[in-house]
Amino acid sequence: MSDAPILKTAGLRARVTDEEIEILKGVDLEIRPGEIHAIMGPNGSGKSTLAKVLAGHPGYEVTGGSAFFDGQDLLELETDERARSGVFMAFQYPVAIPGVSIANFLRTALQARLEDGEELDLFDFQDILLERMELLEMSPSFAERAVNDGFSGGEKKRNEILQMAVLEPALAIMDETDSGLDIDALKVVARGVNTLQKERPEMAVLLITHYQRLLNYIQPDFVHVIVDGRIVRSGGPEVALSLEEGGYREYRQLQSTASAA
Amino acid sequence: MxxxxxxxxxxxxxxxxxxxxxxxxxxxxxxxxxxxxxxxxxxxxxxxxxxxxxxxxxxxxxxxxxxxxxxxxxxxxxxxxxxxxxxxxxxxxxxxxxxxxxxxxxxxxxxxxxxxxxxxxxxxxxxxxxxxxxxxxxxxxxxxxxxxxxxxxxxxxxxxxxxxxxxxxxxxxxxxxxxxxxxxxxxxxxxxxxxxxxxxxxxxxxxxxxxxxxxxxxxxxxxxxxxxxxxxxxxxxxxxxxxxxxxxxxxxxxxxxxxxxxxxxxxxxxxxxxxxxxxxxxxxxxxxxxxxxxxxxxxxxxxxYPSCFLVGERAHGSILSIAYAGNGQHQDTGGKVIHAAPRTSSSIVSKSISKGSGRASYRGLCKVYEGSTDAKSNVECDALLIDEAARTDTYPYIEIDENQSTVGHEARVSKVGEEQLFYLMSRGMPEEEAMALIVRGFIEPIARQLPLEYAVELNRLIELEMEGSVG
Known part of the structure; x- marks a missing residue:
């Protein structure tokens, strides 16, 4: 593992576009290549906002702080530029794109990564896609279905993982904020992340989750607890285990003490 | 010129x-x-x-x-x-x-x-x-x-x-x-x-x-x-x-x-x-x-308004239409089905895309004459608005003189949503490319019915029309 962080945020603050209240109130985070970080927090703590802000969702605006990705100022880049430089976000509830097959969708995404005038070879693409699907033990017919159109929760996750496998990001952000409800979907995500990280150990992963359960399947290197827009505790996997026992109560108390002070 | x-x-x-x-x-x-x-x-x-x-x-x-x-x-x-x-x-x-x-x-x-x-x-x-x-x-x-x-x-x-x-x-x-x-x-x-x-x-x-x-x-x-x-x-x-x-x-x-x-x-x-x-x-x-x-x-x-006059028993009519209304254009299109015999059936599927000051109207007639027993008709209209200014309207006329018949009508209007665009852009597609892909998907049910060279041409035409529609 190299020492230079792939992602480094300092005092990152953000709010919903055109609204007063800040949701992120200064997030400091450093992720190095190959590391798996988990961010856990109660509902409304800002963990899902962090994922969206990093991916460049237009519904949020950064009000302060910085974020650097692979040495570039991430906040200067458009959503699509971030993706092309290696940021990937797996959506918690990805939207449907009727009439567009997964294969077509991925082909367009890969084509967008090429220089102007360069054309993605269709046969090469087909080979990549089939090879990726085999790795993830998916049936080739899955890629012919329209993106997320009428998909079950598990199928949506499978689609997100397949995209991640094809696009090979340097940083994968998994927004699994309340997916603890669906155990099958959870297993799809875990198996996918583990398989892909085994294949490309340099890939960094940021897991956003509410429940410790996901961490039974993916072993994080670092766990951060986010409460009220700030990371209040960071440590190893043991942090997650203590949450399992004590819940977020002690952090909430910490938070109310902080705001009282 | x-x-x-x-x-x-x-x-x-x-x-x-x-x-x-x-x-x-x-x-x-x-x-x-x-x-x-x-x-x-x-x-x-x-x-x-x-x-x-x-x-x-x-x-x-x-x-x-x-x-x-x-x-x-x-x-x-x-x-x-x-x-x-x-x-x-x-x-x-x-x-x-x-x-x-x-x-x-x-x-x-x-x-x-x-x-x-x-x-x-x-x-x-x-x-x-x-x-x-x-x-x-x-x-x-x-x-x-x-x-x-x-x-x-x-x-x-x-x-x-x-x-x-x-x-x-x-x-x-x-x-x-x-x-x-x-x-x-x-x-x-x-x-x-x-x-x-x-x-x-x-x-x-x-x-x-x-x-x-x-x-x-x-x-x-x-x-x-x-x-x-x-x-x-x-x-x-x-x-x-x-x-x-x-x-x-x-x-x-x-x-x-x-x-x-x-x-x-x-x-x-x-x-x-x-x-x-x-x-x-x-x-x-x-x-x-x-x-x-x-x-x-x-x-x-x-x-x-392409029409089918269904005059013989079990006659079937189907109308599949796609309209694209760009700036300054009005597409007033749809279809007519006239059921004038028993057990006739029909379907109208109409899709429209409006952009800028473009306006797409669906205008359709479904008429079932008395005596056209067990006639069946289904109408589906689906409108996609590319931006805030675009306009769409639906004028379905349904006239049924036969009780023993089934007529269905369904209309949907959707806007190209921020979430859809964000999803595609978060995969590396520039906004214009993302928009074009959404539109291609929308017309896919029609394009699929066309011989390949026409499907390609239709896609190419719509992409040309879409150029400069964002940003």
Whole structure:
């Protein structure tokens, strides 16, 4: 593992576009290549906002702080530029794109990564896609279905993982904020992340989750607890285990003490 | 190239196929529509007396009928019509081989960027320009089966009885003002006859273009699919852009006899100043199926409602349409199904895309006559708005005089959402590419039904139209 962080945020603050209240109130985070970080927090703590802000969702605006990705100022880049430089976000509830097959969708995404005038070879693409699907033990017919159109929760996750496998990001952000409800979907995500990280150990992963359960399947290197827009505790996997026992109560108390002070 | 500042000033999309080739017409009527023009057209074509009488009677009907006040804005139309030439004969005779195709037409294909192989097919099979290699081999094959695929003029000349038996039986001149106009001044179009039991694998294709400044185009097509036959007819147009108002009013009549299966596909892309008012209708007999596949792009105003009159038991009609209304354009399109026999069935699927100041209206009629027991009809309208300013409306007319029938109607309007765009962009697609992909997906159910080269062309046209729609 190299020492230079792939992602480094300092005092990152953000709010919903055109609204007063800040949701992120200064997030400091450093992720190095190959590391798996988990961010856990109660509902409304800002963990899902962090994922969206990093991916460049237009519904949020950064009000302060910085974020650097692979040495570039991430906040200067458009959503699509971030993706092309290696940021990937797996959506918690990805939207449907009727009439567009997964294969077509991925082909367009890969084509967008090429220089102007360069054309993605269709046969090469087909080979990549089939090879990726085999790795993830998916049936080739899955890629012919329209993106997320009428998909079950598990199928949506499978689609997100397949995209991640094809696009090979340097940083994968998994927004699994309340997916603890669906155990099958959870297993799809875990198996996918583990398989892909085994294949490309340099890939960094940021897991956003509410429940410790996901961490039974993916072993994080670092766990951060986010409460009220700030990371209040960071440590190893043991942090997650203590949450399992004590819940977020002690952090909430910490938070109310902080705001009282 | 003439320009029109007024048009540019209101920010109409640049028409992408912006060219005019120099044709030298052999004969041109005077401007405007009157009896003299009608007589000249008929005389130029050397028509029998009955056709001249028919034209003159149609002219009277046209003059007697008021301008429609529903649908699109036709308030400027009178002045447009007084200024156009109602008849121009572009070349002395139809071209006979690719080598004979005039250089300026070949240049047109170059400008369109149509690949060589496609070009020969598009080079006007059955229309003004023919490709010898492709067309003649097909034509021999068709002729051996008794299929007639001629210009409408040759149809009248060479098959007078068959022609007269069916002509204007599906769309009589009294049907509407523009059907009457077409009946008075029709010129060009196809005559098709498929004999009983004949099934054609290869689609019959017509490709024609309006290529004479200020020329109205009044094509007339008559198709007879005899008992148990099966065929597919395709028509596509790409009109050059003009500086003045333009006008197109066609009539398509199709007779689908018992047990026959006929599909008519048209992709029309008119220049932004075109009034496109077309009557397309089919008469569908027992156990027969008629399918309209209708794509409308471009034009200033299109009013077009392909219709199926289901007159025999178990007749089936299907209308699949896609409309794209860009800046300054109004697509008033849809379909009509008339159930006039028991156990008839129909479906209308209409998809529209509006962008900027574009407006797409669905206008449809489903009529079930008393005695059409167990008739079934289903209508689905799906509108996609590209931005905040775009507009769509739905005017479904449903008239049911038979209790024992089932009619369903479903309408949906969707906006290209921020979440959809974000999702695609988060995968690395630039906004414009993301938008185009969403639109391609939206029209996919229609594109899927098209032969490959037309599907490709439809996608390409819509992508060109979409350029500059974001950011």
């Amino acid at each position: 003439p320009t029109n500042e007024a048009v540019q000033d209101i920010g109409l999309d640049d028409y992408k196929y912006h060219f005019i080739t120099e044709d030298e017409p052999v004969f041109r009527s005077g401007r405007g529509l009157n009896e003299k023009v009608v007589r000249e057209i008929s005389a130029q074509k050397g028509e029998p007396q009955w056709m001249l009488d028919f034209r003159l009677k149609s002219l009277d009907i046209y003059n007697a009928k008021p301008m429609p006040t529903w649908g699109g804005d036709l308030s400027q139309l009178e002045s447009v019509l007084s200024d156009i030439f109602f008849y121009v004969r572009p070349q002395e005779r139809m071209e006979r081989s690719w080598d004979d195709v005039p250089a300026n037409i070949k240049e047109t294909f170059d400008r369109l960027g149509i690949p060589e192989a496609e070009r020969e097919i598009l080079a006007g099979v059955g229309a003004q320009y023919e490709s010898e290699m492709v067309y003649h081999s097909l034509k021999e094959e068709w002729e051996a089966q008794g299929v007639i695929f001629d210009s409408i003029e040759d149809g009248l000349r060479n098959h007078p009885e068959l022609f007269r038996e069916h002509f204007a039986t599906v769309v009589p001149p009294g049907d509407n003002k523009f059907a009457a106009m077409n009946s008075a001044v029709w010129s060009g179009g196809s005559f098709v006859y498929i004999p009983p039991g004949v099934e054609l694998e290869t689609p019959l294709q017509a490709y024609f273009r309006v290529n004479q400044e200020q020329m109205g185009q009044f094509e007339r097509t008559l198709i007879i699919a005899d008992e148990g036959s099966r065929a597919h007819y395709i028509e596509g147009c790409t009109a050059p852009v003009y500086s003045t108002e333009s006008f197109h009013s066609g009539v398509i009549e199709i007779v689908v006899k018992p047990g026959a299966h006929f599909r008519y596909t048209t992709i029309q892309n008119w220049s932004n100043n075109m009034y496109n008012l077309v009557t397309q209708r089919s008469l569908v007999h027992e156990n027969a199926t008629m399918e309209w596949l209708d794509g409308n792009l471009g034009s200033k105003l299109t009013m077009k």
